[in-house]
Every structure is written in structure tokens, then in C-alpha cells.
Amino acid sequence: MTVFNQDKKAQKKFTTLKIIFIISGILQGISVVLTIPLFKELFLGNIDKAFSWLAYIGITALACFVCHLIGTNIGNYMSVWEVCDSKTRQIGSSIITLPLGWFDTTSKGKVSKAISTDINVVAHYPPIVLPEILTVLSSAAVIALALLFISFKYALIIFAMMPLMYYFMKKNYQALKLIEQENVRANQKMESTIIEFAQLQPVLRASGALLNGWARLQTALNDDKEAALETLRKKGENTFKYMLVVNLGSLLILVLAAFELKNGTIELYTFVGIAVAMLRFANPLAGLLGYISEVLNIESALNRLNSIITSERLAEPDSKSKVNIANINQFNIEFKDVDFSYLKGIKVLKNVNLTIPAGSITALVGASGSGKSTINKLIARFWDVDRGVVMVNGNNIKNFTTADLMNLVSMVFQEVYLFNSTIKENVAIAKPNASDAEILAAAKKARLDEVVARLPNGWDTKVGEGGSSLSGGEKQRVSIARAFLKNAPILLLDEITSALDGVNEAIITKSLEELSKDKTVLVIAHRLSSIKNADQIAVVDNGQILACDCHQKLIENNAKYQQLWQALSHGEVWQV
Ligand SMILES: Nc1ncnc2c1ncn2[C@@H]1O[C@H](COP(=O)(O)OP(=O)(O)OP(=O)(O)O)[C@@H](O)[C@H]1O
Ligand SMILES: [Mg+2]
Secondary structure, three states: OOOOOOOOHHHHHHHHHHHHHHHHHHHHHHHHHHHHHHHHHHHHHHHHHEEEEEEHHHHHHHHHHHHHEEEHHHHHHHHHHHHHHHHHHHHHHHHHHOOHHHOOOOOOHHHHHHOOOOHHHHHHHHHHHHHHHHHHHHHHHHHHHHHHHHHHHHHHHHHHHHHHHHHHHHHHHHHHHHHHHHHHHHHHHHHHHOOOOHOOHHHHHHHHOOOOOOOOHHHHHHHHHHHHHHHHHHHHHHHHHHHHHHHHHHHHHHHHHHHHHHHOOOOHHHHHHHHHHHHHHHHHHHHHHHHHHHHHHHHHHHHHHHHOOOOOOOOOOOOOOOOOOOOOOOOEEEEEEEEEEEEEEEEEEEEEEEEEEOOOOEEEEEOOOOOOHHHHHHOOOOOOOOOOEEEEEEEEEHHHHHHHHHEEEEEEEEEHHHOOHHHHHHOOOOOOOHHHHHHHHHHOOOOHHHHHHHHHHHHOOOOOHOOOOOOOHHHHHHHHHHHHOOOOEEEEEEEOOOOOOOHHHHHHHHHHHHHHHEEEEEEEEHHHHHHHHHHHEEEEEEOOEEEEHHHHHHHHHOHHHHHHHHHHHOOOOOOO
């Protein structure tokens, strides 16, 4: 398990930590072994010699304690800095370099689990799990070696126990690993279903479905219980066999020693010494198995963290191919022979060719799922295309740095995410160095000033998590104010007025008209007004562009468009 994959300094520290805990375990084993000569001298009445051994035991135990203390301190330090702090920073810097397409509906859960749970699980490894495993194993090894000097027979039993213990420990690990995926899946499903259950309360209560009535939740709870029981069964099976080996082995040694004592082959003090050593040998080893599931938990938490940290990034252009943004003054967009799929083998866009002239408005129309939002997002490089090329001013967008491309594009989508701060800060995020006057002007154009005037603390009103204290239309105005403030030359709009009431729609449509001036605009529209205002309209059907022309020509020549227009004119939503 590599916790500190890239960090050489942390790796070195971790190796030192392992050595400290091994030394601590060895010292612990030695202090146990030293009880054998201590008992001997006590039984023989050599009190002075016994005290010497006692002093050695004291010194070894003290050295062991100091080692453990130093190790635990280093472990705690590593846990805070090299795990918690470093992994949180790595996740943070991953988030700003991950492609925008990574942030789908599941990403919020992944990031929140990584930060709130997974990092803490991994943080237990250096100061708790690692010391336990290493000290137990190294002290057991010392006791086993010492027995070799007392009697070859006893050592032989212990050496015979070791491969069996290792075998059952490994089997336990493998069995748990095998069902772990199912366990995690069932657990995540149960967690997300309970959240859904809470969010769907208004609908469920209205339909009379209470806790026992919602089959989906019952299934998720049962699956999770079944997975937990299966884990316990698998754990129990191998734990029993492992414990049997540890306990039977120790018992065999004790019985053998008792016989030898009875026959006079060994002295009483040797017997007592062996008994003490066996107890100190068997007890910690028996507890070791419990740490196997801990190691598995740590491994899978680490895998989840690494899946975010090492997730594939979009390649940045090298200095040779990099487009000099200062030379770009025309912002025409072109899709050339573009294929794209979210899932391997399922093409969502097929041979898309589309030219969006600079400073014009192009509307995308088509059935739900036909690929409109995908086309829109490919311009902002949410993902890279599978085939073909997307160009801005004749340059492949892959040759723009992410920062340059993001500077060229403003996106206003239906779902607006606001962060839990003031309205003003939420607008200002679009241009961090903007002056108050600029922010105010942008807000006025988006008609956000009307909203602010109604709020108790004006510009300093907190919007709540995700903007929960604002209405859909109000959030939309914040998003449009951001776009005004940023004033990027390319504007991507996705069905932003579809969820708004008439008044809000009219206000926002007016703001958008102003925002669109002199910009290259791609708008996904389900409304007649947005379509009519467009310079050209592309009809998207099943991942292909069927036609791209003005309204008049399309209505005359394109059957699909006629069908759409008729549906919209009757106030219906575009469905094919
Ligand atoms: N993140 C994703 N992962 C997998 N498939 C996706 C993803 N996003 C969209 N799809 C699929 O790609 C296809 C095109 O989706 P897209 O969102 O582009 O359609 P749309 O034309 O915008 O539809 P709508 O009008 O309903 O918004 C659909 O079949 C959709 O299920
Ligand atoms: Mg869409």
C-alpha cells in the first residue's frame, strides 16, 4: 500500500517510522523473553541476579516505551500533515485541473466522501494501524526465536503455526477484498437512497408512501444488510480457523511443557517463563486479524482518493502548438467531423459539422437527448472529442491553454450553482479584480439590482448553500450578471429560460439579448423567441446535424424542423 506515492520526503519519513515500530516491537519481545532468566534466578533464590534481570527488563521496557512514543508522535504528525493536509490539498488542486466534464451528478458525493471520510480513514494508518501490526509481528518473531534457544521442539511448533496463520490471514484478506466492492456498492446505494428519500418527502407523503412503503429504500436497506452479513460470515469463517491455529498451537506448547515439567526434563521456572512468553505471543497475534479489515478499509479509501487525485487531465498544449491568445480577434467556432461518446462504443455525436460565424447567434434545436448540451459543452472543452476537431478562429481548442479557453467563454446554464456567500461575491467570482462600479453595472444589466433592492442586507445578503435562499429566476440573474461582468466573446446558453415563469422569462430574455450583442452565441432553445432571434438554426437529431439554416429556409425545406415549429407554435415542448 503506497500512501505517499509522489512525496519522496514523506516516503522516507514513513520508512523511518516503520523502523522505529519494528525496533519497538523487538524491544517488547526482548523484555518478555528476559522474564525467563528473571524467574530462574527468583526460583533459585538469587535475588541480586534477579534484580539485575529486572533492571534489564526495566531498561528494555523503557526503551520500548520511548520508541513507541517517538513513533506515535511522528505517526500523528504524518497523519495530520502528510495525510490530512497533503491529501486535502491534492484533492483541491485536482479539482481545479480536472476536466469540467468530470463534475457530473456523482462528483459532489465523491469529493465530499473523500474529504469527510476517506482522508480520515487513511489518517489512522501511520499512528494506529501500522504500529499495531509491526510491533505485534516483530515482538512475536523475537519470542519465537528465543524459544529456539530454550527448546527446539517448542520453536518447531511455533514455526509450524506461522505458515498456517499467514494462510488464514491471507484467505481472510482475499475473501473480504472479494466482497468489499459489493459491500461498498450496497453501502453507497443505501446512503444515496436515504438522501433521495429525504429529498422526495413532499412527493412520497403526497402519494402516501411512508418508510415501509417505499420499495426502493427497502431494497437498498436489505441489500446493505445482506452485504454486511456476508462480510461477517466470511470474516467469521477465517477468523475461527486462524484463532484455532493460534490457540491450539499455544496450548500444545503449554501441555508439552507441563509434561516435561512433570517428567523433570524442565524446571518450574522454565515452565513459568514459557507460559508467560506464550501468553505474550498468542494474545497480540490473535488481535492482529482485526487489523486486516482495517487495512482493507484504508486501501479502498486510498483508491478512492487516488481516483480523484490521479484522474486523467486534459492535455495542455506544449509551447510549440500553444495558440497566442493575443492574436485572436475573431471568435468563429467550427465543429469538423466530430464524433463523441460518453461511454465507450455508444456514440452520442456522429460526424458533426457546424460553423458558427463570429458575432452571430446560432440556435440548436432538437429532441431531448439528441446531443445539444453535449455540443455546447464540447466548445468549453468539458471533454475531448473522439474524432474530428472543435476550432475557435481556425485553431483547435486543444491548442488553447485551459485558462485561455475559459477566458474566451461564458456559460449560462439552467442549473446555477452559487456558493454560500454574499450576492456580491457570487457575481464578483466571474472577474476577481472587478471594481464595485463594474459589478454594479453588470448586475444592473442582468436586472439583479431589482432583486438586491428587495433583500434585507442588499448586496451583503448571504445566498445559502448552493443559493438555496434565492428563487430560480433570481439565481439565473446572478448567473447572467456574472456573464456580463466577464464579458467573454463566446457565449454558451443552455435552456436557461425553460424553468421560469412568464415575467422572469421576459426579463431574462431581454437581458440575454443585450448580453449576446457582438458575441458569438450558441443557444439551446425550446422557445420560439430565442429561435426567431437566431441568425441560424441547427437541427440536431440523434447526435447529427440534420440541417443548419435560417428559420424561413428550414420551415420550407426541413420536415423535422416543420414538426418542431408546429409543436412549439401550439405551446408544446419539442418532443419527437
Ligand atoms: N454525463 C453523461 N454520461 C453519459 N451519458 C450522457 C451524459 N450526458 C448526456 N448523456 C447522454 O448523451 C445523450 C445526449 O445528451 P444531451 O444532454 O447532449 O442531450 P440534449 O439534446 O441536451 O437533451 P435535453 O434537451 O433533454 O437537454 C443522451 O442520450 C444522454 O443520455
Ligand atoms: Mg440539454
